[in-house]
Amino acid sequence: xKVNVTLLSQIIExxxxxxxSLAPESRKEVAESVVLFVSQQILGMPAYLRVPxxxxxxxxxxxxxxxxxxxxxxxxxxxxxxxxxxWIHSSLGPKKxxxxxxxxxxxxxxxxxxxxxxxxxxxQGK
Amino acid sequence: xxxxxxxILVIGSGAGGAVTAATxxxxxxxxxxxxxxxxxxxxxxxxxxxxxxxLLYRNGGLCPILGxxxxxxxxxxxxxxxxxxxxxxxxxxPPDVLDDWRRRFQIEGLSAESMxxxxxxxxxxxxxxxGDSENLPLSSTVFAxxxxxxxxxxxxxxxxxxxxxxxxxxSAGAKNSMSRTYLPRAEEAGAVILxxxxxxxxxxxxGKVTAVTVERSGADAKGTERFEAEYVFVCCGAVQTPVLxxxxxxxxxxxxxxQFHPMVKVAAQFKDAMDGHDSTLPVYQxxxxxxxxxxxxxxxxxxFLALTLSDxxxxxxVAMKDxxxxxxxxxxxxxxxxxxxxxxxVTGEALARYRFSEADRDLxxxxxVKLCELLFEAGATRIFPGFREPALVSSREDALRYLExxxxxxxxxxxxxxxxxxxxxxEDRERCAVDSxxxxxxxxxxxxxxxxxIPDAPGVNTQGTVMAxxxxxxxxxxxxxx
Numbered sequence: 001x002k003v004n005v006t007l008l009s010q011i012i013e014x015x016x017x018x019x020x021s022l023a024p025e026s027r028k029e030v031a032e033s034v035v036l037f038v039s040q041q042i043l044g045m046p047a048y049l050r051v052p053x054x055x056x057x058x059x060x061x062x063x064x065x066x067x068x069x070x071x072x073x074x075x076x077x078x079x080x081x082x083x084x085x086x087w088i089h090s091s092l093g094p095k096k097x098x099x100x101x102x103x104x105x106x107x108x109x110x111x112x113x114x115x116x117x118x119x120x121x122x123x124q125g126k
Numbered sequence: 127x128x129x130x131x132x133x134i135l136v137i138g139s140g141a142g143g144a145v146t147a148a149t150x151x152x153x154x155x156x157x158x159x160x161x162x163x164x165x166x167x168x169x170x171x172x173x174x175x176x177x178x179x180x181l182l183y184r185n186g187g188l189c190p191i192l193g194x195x196x197x198x199x200x201x202x203x204x205x206x207x208x209x210x211x212x213x214x215x216x217x218x219x220p221p222d223v224l225d226d227w228r229r230r231f232q233i234e235g236l237s238a239e240s241m242x243x244x245x246x247x248x249x250x251x252x253x254x255x256x257g258d259s260e261n262l263p264l265s266s267t268v269f270a271x272x273x274x275x276x277x278x279x280x281x282x283x284x285x286x287x288x289x290x291x292x293x294x295x296x297s298a299g300a301k302n303s304m305s306r307t308y309l310p311r312a313e314e315a316g317a318v319i320l321x322x323x324x325x326x327x328x329x330x331x332x333g334k335v336t337a338v339t340v341e342r343s344g345a346d347a348k349g350t351e352r353f354e355a356e357y358v359f360v361c362c363g364a365v366q367t368p369v370l371x372x373x374x375x376x377x378x379x380x381x382x383x384x385q386f387h388p389m390v391k392v393a394a395q396f397k398d399a400m401d402g403h404d405s406t407l408p409v410y411q412x413x414x415x416x417x418x419x420x421x422x423x424x425x426x427x428x429x430f431l432a433l434t435l436s437d438x439x440x441x442x443x444v445a446m447k448d449x450x451x452x453x454x455x456x457x458x459x460x461x462x463x464x465x466x467x468x469x470x471x472v473t474g475e476a477l478a479r480y481r482f483s484e485a486d487r488d489l490x491x492x493x494x495v496k497l498c499e500l501l502f503e504a505g506a507t508r509i510f511p512g513f514r515e516p517a518l519v520s521s522r523e524d525a526l527r528y529l530e531x532x533x534x535x536x537x538x539x540x541x542x543x544x545x546x547x548x549x550x551x552x553e554d555r556e557r558c559a560v561d562s563x564x565x566x567x568x569x570x571x572x573x574x575x576x577x578x579x580i581p582d583a584p585g586v587n588t589q590g591t592v593m594a595x596x597x598x599x600x601x602x603x604x605x606x607x608x
Contacts, residue, residue: 019446040186041188043186044180045188046185048473107439109176111429116428117403
């Protein structure tokens, strides 16, 4: 079972911090690096966790049919952000945990990316 | 299938395997070492980077231990094992702990006196030393000063570090890991070290292991091969060793009694800039509540800070603006629960489970409160626990109320330090899987020499204990098997 990288990048995009401010091409590079790292982390999980997790990712995509009538992957970015936010604030533990894993891996890679580190140090001085 | 013959096969090249291989090879034995992962020296990487996690860590750094809550541990999967990716902290096993283990697990001849020359030899060979006191991180000095003001015992932890004492512990070549110390010695004495080879099954006949089936995973070769050996040392660590032994028919207390040091982390905000990203590794530990609880400073990067804040990210994201004024700290305890390791059918992966006890909750909660108390004394203005509730601690008084109203352990984000105990050592056959010198019960030529033989929580980093037991057991083997 493979990671749907397009879907993963759509989930990650609203989770990435707005600051520090990066040039568009740098932000794109950082975002791609984050998606790659998170997908590697998911693929690195033992199969007994990886397979259910990837199934849950499909369920995440399908469950947006109910509120929006479309798959998450086909929503506009604003609705994608609202949908991800709804999962973050869900009262259901599995929904929160699904986003938690992606977000924690994404934040680790984002803030330790050399371009983000340079931008952070540029803002506050080294 | 290709078959290789060797006198002694060592499976695993971490702290236990490397010392075993070097000691046996230098005694004139013919030794082959097989290691599942790649050679770390092929990659000039800082070993705490995402790229290193992908290449050198098992499961990319996400090894789960199922429980309430599920926790995660990291271990190296490369030549040199976890010694390539850890902080290289060095602790001797505390003398009272050794005495306790000798009594409770009936470990023959184990004492502080008998281990003294073993530790001395290892420390000399690893270049164990304290850091440069002129160059300690500010986050460490405020931590240690606060402990002194509170009259709490604080110690500087020595490290197995290479000549340059000023750099990051995670820079390539910064520490005297196995790939820079014992493995080259083993090779010099004639041992053969083969990476990209995972042992999947031990063949046994008439109480002896006759061969080991190995899967090759290196870029140069795939497939299966066999190693026939007169003696086999399994040194795969506390999780992978039972995964190899149990399906091969060695089950007596194997994979039981899994233990670890649970850890909770906090981010502390200070008025002054801490600049942890520019500093050497924090080296002070508060031992006032040892052995049950240890407090210390953790390695800092903006990424690790964000990870610690991530459980409450929506509230805490704003704190990232002050990242230079933040530092990371931990409280770790002696685990009181018990776990198991099993091999998953079909995939052959490890399934580790752990049941936290009430005592775990009490110790972690106390450690968290004491850590907060210390950090407010050190000048912290706010503390962000690395778990969902509470999201923020604003004062010492705020922290102290958790002594009366403990945080449920299921609400904590718990990391696992130092995993051990799944093949305990000792003559007590009701509880132990291997004898006092690592020989597996029920097998004439099979030994275990890694963290799995540590029978109970030592309350300190386990690398020193693993290496000391490996050296002691290898010496015993040389004396007894001519």
